Amino acid sequence: MESFFKMVPLFFCFLLISNVSELKAAQEECQTERCKHQTIRFPFNLKGQQPDPCGYHGFGINCTEKKQMVLELPQNVKLMVKHIDYKAQRIQLSDPGGCLPLQLPNLDLSASPFQFPTNYRPQKYTIFNCSRESNMGNLPLYDAYDYGYYRGEIPCLSSPEFQVIAISSNSKRDPEFVNCSITLLNISKTEVYGEMLYSQTGDVHLSWSQPNCNECEAVGRKCKLKINNKQGETECFGTTKKQRDRRKILLVVSIILGSCLLGLILFGLYRIHRSHKAAKEAQLKIEKITDQFKDKLGEGAYGTVFKGRLSNDVLVAVKVLNNFNATGEEFINEVGSMCRIHHVNVTRLIGFCADGNKRALVYEYMPNESLEKFIFVAKEEDYRLGWEKLQDIAMGIAKGIEYLHQGCDQQILHFDIKPHNILLDKNFNPKISDFGLAKLCSKEQSAVSMTAARGTMGYIAPEVLSRNFGKVTHKSDVYSFGMLLLEMVGGRKNIDATVESTSQVYFPEWVYNCLDRGEELRIRIENEGHVQIARKLTIVGLWCIQWYPADRPSMKAAIHMLEGEVDSLTVPPNPFGHADAVQMRANIPRKPNNRELPVIFELE
Template structure:
């Protein structure tokens, strides 16, 4: 019914003739050619009678000598009026000296008709501090700062003993700090609620006080603008456009409503988690901090399913990798997993979480920056300058194994990663490995033998068979062991693209199976190894990898045993049972193999439980 009424109103507007404004003494006025249009509830002093404005404090504007529109608030605060939104009832103002924070101590809107529109984190008493040196930036007031010191705003609840206030001196307290004043913005949004003329402006009408009433009441009258149409054709076109617009607006409103509902549930979950997490949280950053750290997201490092990673800098010495999470992905599980899991971890082979951002619906994770991933050095088999050498590969494999062992045994709860692969192994400048990306991780107690999963998680080629089907056993920490084994086998074969082929065959087989065939037959691995020592390392890595990818989880070693196997010289290691179903080993065939065959899809077996 409402839609038809709106259509009828718009049709009347389209066919109505004439153009102009109400020409009474309170007509719309301006201070200058480019100034905002001034009408009720505002008036310009000296140009319009008192009756043209609303009889409350603050609605009287004035014109400066430079034809600028000026709003005067209590305590002699004068602001330039840039624009007035009569529908939203918002007035946009700025400081004449381009430094809004300088007037903070004078702002007191209690006796005014206006209120700050945007009050963010500082919705209570705040204080300004003069800081001669600060390692970590916070909410800065750039225009109050000078060479040798910076001015920051903190909540008054922050104790003077807080390490964040080291080298800082308190300047003065302020009642409220709107978001507009932080980080150098010089546009202040003020809104008013009384008189409520927004509905009149939305209907294209003027607003004024009703005559002969004891209390101030407003009414709509006249028309702000009338459009003249000269033919029925234009009228019909206008009706069609209005109908289309209504359909589009209806769809948009529904989408916005649905999105806001989902996001509010999402945000509620995030905030509850953060409240519970205060005991051991890393640093929390605002979205403004994230923009400053990443230089407004200037340098992109990569993209993933959950967001984009940018290079950032906390200081000249501290570089960071900032993962900005997609707002539309998931229900908060990925963010909670990463912060809740990695925030508690301190290990040389696990990437360190420096901080996070949960500013409204905007979320980000700040990690230590590491220049390379393992994938870069094992995905180019013919690029000799990318080969790290067998001793370094052995050290990397051992470091990864120690990191996974720590996740499984070194924390209060066992952490199952579920996405061990070369892309998630970062390398520092000394090629020390660090495990990253805990978005798919699950927590369980150390004595828990199995975990429940509703869907398979991980990357094809590295996922343990029991993750696809419980026919192969229960999902447990042994699933990470399988992924580690596939990673190690890929490290072993990273420089090998093909082997010699007998004329009688051109078959291709799975690369780990090819390694097993050679070891079972007592042959060398045929990987162009230069020394006997390197051959021993390659053979040890291959045997460890084959033990880890046994299809039955019970037959796989724990990561503690894997570490012991890698720390030994490998002379006592025996080749495990054949984990494959192929009959090729008995024929002693040396077929052609694909260099990246480790990405081969496993057959998905449906659940029978």
């Protein structure tokens, strides 16, 4: 899916570029030019500005510096173009000097693609130069007898003393005019049109029949000469109007989509910029709070904890996550869980920072650090917690777990209850921490669906590792709590990786055998009252670590047992005599703590 979204921008960019390039190519091929206000296109072409195939032979036009269009006809006749009617295939011309008759002796259209319109009637005329005293102006304009035509004076050839007139050569009798002579302007050999001699505008209209581009233009295409074709054949080029409309629509759609895509890219870059900026600010805040990570409190499986101070001089513990999956599941679990919790025996989440792969959690500061520090000591004389305080701590932990199971809107299963995750405040009140492996579920939900074992080896309930022992429920936390109680009693880890034989290192089984035989626990006991406390914690712990979840008490029942007298408690059945339990214990790894487990799929 990611590769698809990466290809989308490339596709639209290609679509946009291809459409623009095709449109540009179509426009550049025999592109229409203008000279002043007149459009120049096939069959005409502007000399020096358009390629030769873009025009037809004899249709070359020069555009002067004054933006005047000049058409060159055979015999060196140059006429100024006033208008081109491409639909009617007619062109309107005039003499640049304003006297068209001067061009008439050389005007020969036999070698030109142009011809006079069909409504013109050619005649041969004789030009007469008459004195103003001859009163030639009194002659009739039309002589019906000899079919002679008199069109009046030709102004551009006349002068103040003489007037120039034209008499048709078709006249049946030669006119005798007083004070008149034939001028040197000899057009008697050329058939011309009276309209050309006497037009008030001095214009002439010519038309052409070939080339004919009506078929191409009918479908919205253009004409041009076939390349290397000596017969002057033409061909259509360019797209039809329908194709252009479709291409314009596609171009508009491409531009719109491209603009939207560009907007999304810019927005994404802006968000990335803001994210990086926020990450830097968050990192600076964390560094400022922790005094450049100067005071390290501890390190766990998913992060390192540093001592910090907020602006109001409140001490905090900042947990910087440095070992989490790509989705940040541990971070989400911890924040999601902690936001639902308000209990005296659960650490309080003050805030968090999250940006990309930089994530940190800010907790209330626990000056006495973790319970692990006080129960796992090298020498017995270093043990600083009394049995009464141990009993209080055990009760507080049990109440905290019971709150997680029943006190919130949703049931929270911790899955990592162990001494390292029990913090102690200045009065040694316990607070459960580290909810990175927690799982939220409905209180009505009897079992939890899991695809992987979670927790720390030595505290993980058997059903989490193998569904042969039952379904995963809140009783899994009860098992971890039981293992914790036994470690508090023994002042040592239940599994000692320094001893060679596994049978020698499993403290829960050893302490059960002591109780079963009525022997003393042979642990640090100062007086009889302390013996009763140690015995109570041991019995409750052994009930909690029964191999099958159904045999374990709930946390509410465990609290009731801790609050009662030891004489009211009975020693539980031997949890280690079952064959499955023996096999499970035999498979305990030598160095189990904080070890990531492989994925284990549900068996039911």
